[in-house]
Amino acid sequence: MDRYAVLGHPVGHSLSPRIHAAFAQATGLELEYGAIDIAPDAFTQTLDELHTQGYCGFNVTVPHKLAAHALARQLSERARHAGAVNTLLRVKGGWNGDNTDGTGLLADLQRNLGLQLAGKRIAVLGAGGAARGIIAPLLETKPAQLIIANRSPDKAQHLAQQFAGLGNVTPSIPEALAGENFDLVINATSAGHRGQAPALATGLFGSDATAYDLNYGPASKPFLGAAARCGATHTRDGLGMLVEQAAESFRLWRGLRPDTTRVLAMLRTG
Numbered sequence: 001m002d003r004y005a006v007l008g009h010p011v012g013h014s015l016s017p018r019i020h021a022a023f024a025q026a027t028g029l030e031l032e033y034g035a036i037d038i039a040p041d042a043f044t045q046t047l048d049e050l051h052t053q054g055y056c057g058f059n060v061t062v063p064h065k066l067a068a069h070a071l072a073r074q075l076s077e078r079a080r081h082a083g084a085v086n087t088l089l090r091v092k093g094g095w096n097g098d099n100t101d102g103t104g105l106l107a108d109l110q111r112n113l114g115l116q117l118a119g120k121r122i123a124v125l126g127a128g129g130a131a132r133g134i135i136a137p138l139l140e141t142k143p144a145q146l147i148i149a150n151r152s153p154d155k156a157q158h159l160a161q162q163f164a165g166l167g168n169v170t171p172s173i174p175e176a177l178a179g180e181n182f183d184l185v186i187n188a189t190s191a192g193h194r195g196q197a198p199a200l201a202t203g204l205f206g207s208d209a210t211a212y213d214l215n216y217g218p219a220s221k222p223f224l225g226a227a228a229r230c231g232a233t234h235t236r237d238g239l240g241m242l243v244e245q246a247a248e249s250f251r252l253w254r255g256l257r258p259d260t261t262r263v264l265a266m267l268r269t270g
């Protein structure tokens, strides 16, 4: 049986084994999917050992996304843009790297939430690895404007420069977004893991605006709570993105994109 796993450090909290077991059951495809904790300095060596044990694909999470990017012998365009790899696929002689985070976010925003992004004004809060992975896919939807706002302005500037050729993208800091009336504000910071929300300026949200947090579970509560108090009409956590990026990884490995609706509903009910 083909073997797959999510690689992280720590990784015990990961929902990916449940998600992929549900996909396997729904599609009738037989596979084994586990969670493997790898210390950062052992990543490359462990990957080769796992291949000899029958593993042919991985999801990659914190802190290994850059290491996976570095070792991939071939990168998808999405992974090149993101500068990080969250999906590895075994090919002859090595591993191909892809990044399904941006595709997963768009699937959740457009298909699950029914948002139209063309012509809309979007703010991304944060300029770390997750932000880097979603900028190019967001710009492909042709928003009127995309602002990357980060508490460390240099990182936002760097990202905006990197993606300037793909659309109207400008750097900022969260405090400078007062009165901007965005249609969609995406929290791509990790502040929620410390019970915090990034600064939300007065007038950040326009009428009928959506606040979307890449985080889910307790880590999404600070931002989504603050966003609702600051005038966001709709709030949504990143659980749907997690399931959708997993479905895209599953498609890369097995050639079939599983239906995500029931899996997302299962996770939401606990």
Ligand code: NDP
Pocket (backbone or CB within 6 Å): 101, 125, 126, 127, 128, 129, 130, 131, 150, 151, 152, 155, 188, 189, 190, 191, 193, 196, 197, 198, 199, 214, 215, 216, 219, 238, 239, 241, 242, 243, 245
């Ligand atoms: P990084 O560590 O690469 O970046 C963290 C970002 O958050 C930086 O921009 C940092 O700002 C900012 N930040 C951290 N703390 C604060 C704070 N207190 N106030 C304001 N800004 C803050 O993390 P990632 O980009 O990899 O991940 C971001 C989040 O997205 C994580 O919480 C992760 O769990 C989630 N995620 C969810 C996914 C999903 O499928 N739903 C997929 C990928 C990620 P600075 O540069 O100033 O330090």
